[in-house]
Amino acid sequence: xxxxxxxxxxxxxxxxxxxxxxxxxxxxxxxxxxxxxxxxxxxxxxxxxxxxxxxxxxxxxxxxxxxxxxxxxxxxxxxxxxxxxxxxxxxxxxxxxxxxxxxxxxxxxxxxxxxxxxxxxxxxxxxxxxxxxxxxxxxxxxxxxxxxxxxxxxxxxxxxxxxxxxxxxxxxxxxxxxxxxxxxxxxxxxxxxxxxxxxxxxxxxxxxxxxxxxxxxxxxx
Amino acid sequence: xxxxxxxxxxxxxxxxxxxxxxxxxxxxxxxxxxxxxxxxxxxxxxxxxxxxxxxxxxxxxxxxxxxxxxxxxxxxxxxxxxxxxxxxxxxxxxxxx
Numbered sequence: 001x002x003x004x005x006x007x008x009x010x011x012x013x014x015x016x017x018x019x020x021x022x023x024x025x026x027x028x029x030x031x032x033x034x035x036x037x038x039x040x041x042x043x044x045x046x047x048x049x050x051x052x053x054x055x056x057x058x059x060x061x062x063x064x065x066x067x068x069x070x071x072x073x074x075x076x077x078x079x080x081x082x083x084x085x086x087x088x089x090x091x092x093x094x095x096x097x098x099x100x101x102x103x104x105x106x107x108x109x110x111x112x113x114x115x116x117x118x119x120x121x122x123x124x125x126x127x128x129x130x131x132x133x134x135x136x137x138x139x140x141x142x143x144x145x146x147x148x149x150x151x152x153x154x155x156x157x158x159x160x161x162x163x164x165x166x167x168x169x170x171x172x173x174x175x176x177x178x179x180x181x182x183x184x185x186x187x188x189x190x191x192x193x194x195x196x197x198x199x200x201x202x203x204x205x206x207x208x209x210x211x212x213x214x215x216x217x218x219x220x221x
Numbered sequence: 222x223x224x225x226x227x228x229x230x231x232x233x234x235x236x237x238x239x240x241x242x243x244x245x246x247x248x249x250x251x252x253x254x255x256x257x258x259x260x261x262x263x264x265x266x267x268x269x270x271x272x273x274x275x276x277x278x279x280x281x282x283x284x285x286x287x288x289x290x291x292x293x294x295x296x297x298x299x300x301x302x303x304x305x306x307x308x309x310x311x312x313x314x315x316x317x318x
Contacts, residue, residue: 020284027287031294038298042305048259049309068247072240079236082227082277089226195279202277206270212243213262217250 007190026196030203054148059219066117067216077106078205085198088191100178107171128153166204173197225282235276242269
């Protein structure tokens with residue numbers, strides 16, 4: 001009961017009510033995040049419908065192998081994140097810190113692989129910017145479809161870029177949590193920040209789960 | 222219910238299912254599906270996202286209110302895409318007028 005008082009804000013009846021409010025607030029935030037990405041998903045849907053050939057060609061040009069490996073990396077990081085929350089719940093500081101660090105390492109691995117992929121895109125002329133964009137003669141696309149391909153690539157960079165930005169933010173949060181966890185700031189009674197960061201990290205994973213088929217796996221090879 | 226402790230075994234099973242579904246998605250994208258790649262890919266993605274949301278994000282063990290808020294995200298995204306496509310898909314109807 002003593003530890004309950006230490007972490008219970010005065011406007012809540014008990015810790016259960018406080019935790020319920022925290023996770024509800026986090027879910028509301030995540031719904032607003034769904035709508036941020038939703039604008040991009042809606043734009044993708046419209047232009048995929050209007051320009052199926054160019055989008056299919058563009059998807060086929062992206063590196064699905066690196067993206068698939070990255071999917072496995074990100075799913076693994078979600079597992080370590082879930083295990084970190086479990087460590088906090090059962091009061092194992094060692095599990096918590098180790099799993100948080102492992103999650104960050106997997107996040108770094110994801111971004112490094114993504115970096116290699118972007119470098120390859122630059123090399124292949126798949127960046128929709130003057131001087132960086134070119135399509136070989138054998139692509140089979142007409143002048144309009146080449147413009148539509150640029151639209152696909154713009155959406156690709158916006159969607160993966162916004163996703164990567166979310167990962168960077170998430171890794172910053174996890175690094176803070178790992179430092180605080182090392183100082184024994186979390187207990188089975190109080191570890192709400194770990195749970196909330198977990199929700200955010202899994203959400204970022206869910207976004208990527210949809211980016212994989214939309215951007216990489218729906219092309220003509 | 223705010224502090225339901227999920228067993229690591231459950232997490233590992235969900236993880237295995239996610240890996241298997243990813244392998245299936247990638248496998249399906251490499252065979253000829255006659256233009257159904259995107260649809261098939263999205264079906265697998267919805268299955269994977271559901272697993273992550275229910276178990277990694279603990280929605281399965283959460284209150285009804287949390288369920289409503291979480292589902293509202295999917296509903297609003299659905300409204301956004303449905304109404305937008307409602308416009309694009311029906312432009313030029315009725316044809317010839």
